[in-house]
Amino acid sequence: MSSFNDEDAFEAASLPLSQRAMGAAMGARAAPYLDGLNPAQREAVETLDGPVLMLAGAGTGKTKALTARIAHLLTTGSARPNEVLAVTFTNKAAREMKIRVGALLGEAVEGVPWLGTFHSICVKQLRRHAELVGLKSNFTILDTDDQIRLLKQLIVAEGVDDKRWPARMLAGLIDSWKNRAWTPDALPASEAGAYNNLGGKIYAQYQERLRTLNACDFGDLLLHMVTIFQKHPDVLDQYQRWFRYILVDEYQDTNVAQYMWLRLLAASHKNICCVGDDDQSIYGWRGAEVGNILRFEKDFEGAKIVKLEQNYRSTEHILGAASGIIAGNKGRLGKTLFTEAKGGEKVRLIGHWDGEEEARWIGDEIEAMQSGTRGMKPIGLNQMAILVRASHQMRSFEDRFLTIGLPYRVIGGPRFYERLEVRDAMAYFRLITSPADDLAFERIVNTPKRGLGDKAVQKIQVMARSNGVSLLDGARLLLEAKGLGGKGAVELAKLVDGLDRWGAAARIGDMSHIEIAEMALEESGYTEMWQNDKTPEAPGRLDNLKELVKALEQFENLQGFLEHIALVMDNDSEDATEKVSIMTLHAAKGLEFPAVFLPGWEDGLFPSQRSMDESGLKGLEEERRLAYVGITRAEELCTISFAGNRRVYGQWQSALPSRFVDELPERHVEILTPPGLYGHQASTVGDMMDALGGSDLHEAAAKANVYNSPGWRRLQERQSSRGMSQPRESKNMVIDAQAVSSFIVGERVFHQKFGYGEIMAVEGDKLDVSFDKAGDKKVVGKFLVSADSAGDVPF
DNA sequence: TAACGTACATTTTTT
DNA sequence: ATGTACGTTA
Numbered sequence: 001m002s003s004f005n006d007e008d009a010f011e012a013a014s015l016p017l018s019q020r021a022m023g024a025a026m027g028a029r030a031a032p033y034l035d036g037l038n039p040a041q042r043e044a045v046e047t048l049d050g051p052v053l054m055l056a057g058a059g060t061g062k063t064k065a066l067t068a069r070i071a072h073l074l075t076t077g078s079a080r081p082n083e084v085l086a087v088t089f090t091n092k093a094a095r096e097m098k099i100r101v102g103a104l105l106g107e108a109v110e111g112v113p114w115l116g117t118f119h120s121i122c123v124k125q126l127r128r129h130a131e132l133v134g135l136k137s138n139f140t141i142l143d144t145d146d147q148i149r150l151l152k153q154l155i156v157a158e159g160v161d162d163k164r165w166p167a168r169m170l171a172g173l174i175d176s177w178k179n180r181a182w183t184p185d186a187l188p189a190s191e192a193g194a195y196n197n198l199g200g201k202i203y204a205q206y207q208e209r210l211r212t213l214n215a216c217d218f219g220d221l222l223l224h225m226v227t228i229f230q231k232h233p234d235v236l237d238q239y240q241r242w243f244r245y246i247l248v249d250e251y252q253d254t255n256v257a258q259y260m261w262l263r264l265l266a267a268s269h270k271n272i273c274c275v276g277d278d279d280q281s282i283y284g285w286r287g288a289e290v291g292n293i294l295r296f297e298k299d300f301e302g303a304k305i306v307k308l309e310q311n312y313r314s315t316e317h318i319l320g321a322a323s324g325i326i327a328g329n330k331g332r333l334g335k336t337l338f339t340e341a342k343g344g345e346k347v348r349l350i351g352h353w354d355g356e357e358e359a360r361w362i363g364d365e366i367e368a369m370q371s372g373t374r375g376m377k378p379i380g381l382n383q384m385a386i387l388v389r390a391s392h393q394m395r396s397f398e399d400r401f402l403t404i405g406l407p408y409r410v411i412g413g414p415r416f417y418e419r420l421e422v423r424d425a426m427a428y429f430r431l432i433t434s435p436a437d438d439l440a441f442e443r444i445v446n447t448p449k450r451g452l453g454d455k456a457v458q459k460i461q462v463m464a465r466s467n468g469v470s471l472l473d474g475a476r477l478l479l480e481a482k483g484l485g486g487k488g489a490v491e492l493a494k495l496v497d498g499l500d501r502w503g504a505a506a507r508i509g510d511m512s513h514i515e516i517a518e519m520a521l522e523e524s525g526y527t528e529m530w531q532n533d534k535t536p537e538a539p540g541r542l543d544n545l546k547e548l549v550k551a552l553e554q555f556e557n558l559q560g561f562l563e564h565i566a567l568v569m570d571n572d573s574e575d576a577t578e579k580v581s582i583m584t585l586h587a588a589k590g591l592e593f594p595a596v597f598l599p600g601w602e603d604g605l606f607p608s609q610r611s612m613d614e615s616g617l618k619g620l621e622e623e624r625r626l627a628y629v630g631i632t633r634a635e636e637l638c639t640i641s642f643a644g645n646r647r648v649y650g651q652w653q654s655a656l657p658s659r660f661v662d663e664l665p666e667r668h669v670e671i672l673t674p675p676g677l678y679g680h681q682a683s684t685v686g687d688m689m690d691a692l693g694g695s696d697l698h699e700a701a702a703k704a705n706v707y708n709s710p711g712w713r714r715l716q717e718r719q720s721s722r723g724m725s726q727p728r729e730s731k732n733m734v735i736d737a738q739a740v741s742s743f744i745v746g747e748r749v750f751h752q753k754f755g756y757g758e759i760m761a762v763e764g765d766k767l768d769v770s771f772d773k774a775g776d777k778k779v780v781g782k783f784l785v786s787a788d789s790a791g792d793v794p795f
Numbered sequence: 796t797a798a799c800g801t802a803c804a805t806t807t808t809t810t
Numbered sequence: 811a812t813g814t815a816c817g818t819t820a
Contacts, residue, residue, distance in 0.1 A: 090810080091809090091810085118809095119809080119810045219810090221810080253809095283808080285806080285807065286809080389806070391806080412808080453796070584807065586806090586807050586808065587807090610806060610807095647811075648805095648811095649805065649812085651811085
């Protein structure tokens with residue numbers, strides 16, 4: 001993150017226009033960034049002044065247009081790099097845009113300093129004006145976990161039963177209030193009564209507490225800036241003059257607070273260009289307001305609307321299927337995507353008996369596609385993705401792929417910095433850089449166990465509060481006063497002493513921050529704690545700690561590290577090996593794959609029952625947009641599937657195919673479902689098909705001579721060729737060789753996911769393993785290591 | 796304080 | 811089915 005400097009920026013803003021135009025001639029002569037833009041994109045790029053709404057459908061080259069627009073602003077001399085504000089939602093998007101702008105401009109420009117996420121830009125601003133909302137500029141940013149622990153304290157203090165009124169729920173409420181830019185005093189009475197009539201009260205207390213802790217949560221970053229802009233016109237005025245051009249990505253995902261922040265910043269010059277797609281708004285549940293994009297024209301009078309409708313990603317059939325689905329939504333701004341890529345495979349639809357069969361079939365299909373058995377060119381695993389509605393659906397795929405030895409990667413999931421051990425370690429780092437960080441202190445006083453239970457911690461708190469000092473100093477006083485006895489006293493003294501020494505070492509600076517971090521984790525006994533832990537997760541946790549320390553290398557010091565880790569730390573651990581991606585539909589937004597599988601299209605699962613119950617038609621429409629997003633991720637091959645039976649929370653349930661299946665336009669779909677599935681078993685797929693008779697697609701499914709369909713034929717061909725003992729893919733051969741040679745019955749082994757276990761049987765590459773925690777599983781040898789080699793994780 | 800048992804819920808997720 | 815969060819026992 002490049003730092004910036006006021007004087008520079010303000011000087012720039014006041015530069016006479018004649019000097020700005022310097023680059024203009026250059027830009028006119030050669031503008032390589034305009035090459036290959038279609039007319040609509042070009043218009044979006046070249047309309048620099050005034051409000052512009054770029055409605056960019058899926059795969060229509062919106063990032064290309066956005067980056068070209070930045071390039072255009074800079075090369076024509078309309079703006080200097082630091083006069084452009086470009087906002088994205090994710091760090092990933094920001095990073096990509098930086099790279100692409102850099103590529104367009106070459107050496108000419110160092111970069112656009114104010115290109116970043118809403119949050120990172122607001123942090124930068126808030127650090128400069130923190131005192132206006134009662135904070136110091138070195139405030140800490142709390143994550144969800146800290147938030148909840150803090151709230152819990154307040155809830156307990158109010159004497160509320162936190163069983164019936166969980167802190168998590170209130171945290172969610174407060175978050176939603178902040179998303180709507182409601183400060184405690186602006187909270188509508190209807191909302192303040194939420195949470196057992198205490199919502200408003202505890203919200204106010206929470207904000208007060210944050211202030212005394214010199215901290216804020218994610219929602220505050222936006223909310224505080226909006227407050228500052230509203231209460232201090234002079235500050236707002238500065239920024240309005242400063243940012244002469246504003247660009248916003250994924251505008252359909254903005255919440256009220258972000259919207260207000262943008263409107264305030266753009267109020268004077270209205271040079272704002274918002275890019276978005278109302279059809280891809282899938283974050284309503286976390287406060288995004290589709291209304292923001294639908295209302296753009298009213299908000300910014302005379303706005304120019306540019307529609308990007310030419311799709312460069314998917315085949316005709318895939319686009320057709322997606323368009324057919326999304327047409328079911330009302331109140332769209334309305335775009336019609338088209339492509340020049342005619343032909344291609346139809347979207348394939350297949351029904352399965354149950355979820356396991358679905359996973360099995362997809363696994364086989366992936367292997368076939370990988371080896372090119374389908375009669376098509378082979379596709380690499382990296383080019384394939386499975387997109388599910390809910391993360392629990394991933395499990396059946398993981399289980400299946402684990403047993404057949406198909407490499408996969410799960411995208412999303414718990415973030416690296418959210419993991420217990422990483423957060424613990426960071427709490428130590430926080431205490432080293434700021435000893436007064438009470439939340440960090442509370443987190444690690446008794447981690448590892450130091451014999452400091454609730455009572456001891458309470459004593460420390462009392463001591464700290466009555467003397468008006470931090471918990472660490474409170475602990476010091478308590479020790480001096482001999483207020484603590486036994487093991488706890490000795491251990492606490494060791495901790496206090498340790499923190500002092502590590503802190504001093506950090507300040508003196510003759511040790512690198514990496515050495516200090518290692519020292520702290522070592523001497524505190526934290527690493528030891530995990531080394532002695534024999535649960536299956538322990539080795540992984542030690543790995544994560546090592547990774548955390550490695551991540552420190554990229555920063556100057558611990559402070560710099562902590563500064564950024566809260567906002568920018570995704571684990572995009574790019575792995576060289578080819579793997580199938582498994583992720584949720586939400587996580588897939590913005591990505592694309594040649595081949596996409598969309599399993600679990602059953603009513604109740606997708607569209608999700610809960611979504612429909614809670615948000616009715618609005619919820620259903622958001623689910624439909626999710627379906628649209630899913631299909632449009634596919635470039636060449638899209639396979640939708642559903643299962644008649646599925647185990648949900650341990651209970652077998654039968655389900656009907658998703659209503660979205662019926663909405664797929666028939667002519668873009670090929671049905672692969674074998675006819676044997678229909679009418680056989682009572683109360684299963686047969687019934688569900690009967691129940692839905694009349695719908696075009698089901699009718700077709702029932703009548704179609706699927707044996708003659710090209711898809712079914714290929715399916716057969718493949719299966720017969722599979723049956724003959726043709727040598728399988730070389731990948732599997734390697735596994736065979738490895739597995740057979742390296743494991744014996746009775747051997748102790750370790751598995752990344754299941755932990756430690758004992759080999760019960762060996763059959764070729766398949767091993768029966770009895771895991772200590774996870775129970776008996778069939779696993780491929782490739783995923784196992786000998787137990788002794790797993791143990792020695794040096795640290 | 797640790798180990799064990801019981802009750803409970805369980806969409807989607809960034810920053 | 812499975813994880814977790816919390817209360818009870820030793």
